[in-house]
Amino acid sequence: MCTIVPISKTVGANRIVPTVAIPHPLGNPALSREEEKVLRRKLVERALKALTTEVDGQTVFEQ
Numbered sequence: 001m002c003t004i005v006p007i008s009k010t011v012g013a014n015r016i017v018p019t020v021a022i023p024h025p026l027g028n029p030a031l032s033r034e035e036e037k038v039l040r041r042k043l044v045e046r047a048l049k050a051l052t053t054e055v056d057g058q059t060v061f062e063q
Contacts, residue, residue: 001025001047009058015050016060019043 001017002008003025008016019025026043027036050061 001043005060012058014055014058015053016058017043017047017050018060018062 001019002013003019003022005016005018020028020039020043026040028039029036031039046061046063050059053059053061
């Protein structure tokens with residue numbers, strides 16, 4: 001999980017899951033508590049999918 005995809009590509013990460021923003025990679029303080037919970041769950045589910053997906057080279061897991 002990363003906030004800056006090009007840096008992850010440069011260092012050679014195989015599975016890249018983009019997050020929200022540098023100061024709040026796994027959340028958004030502007031959202032309500034319920035909305036933020038949905039956002040965080042979506043990010044974690046995407047990361048779990050990335051870990052369980054067979055990849056060949058660098059793969060960015062967008063929505």
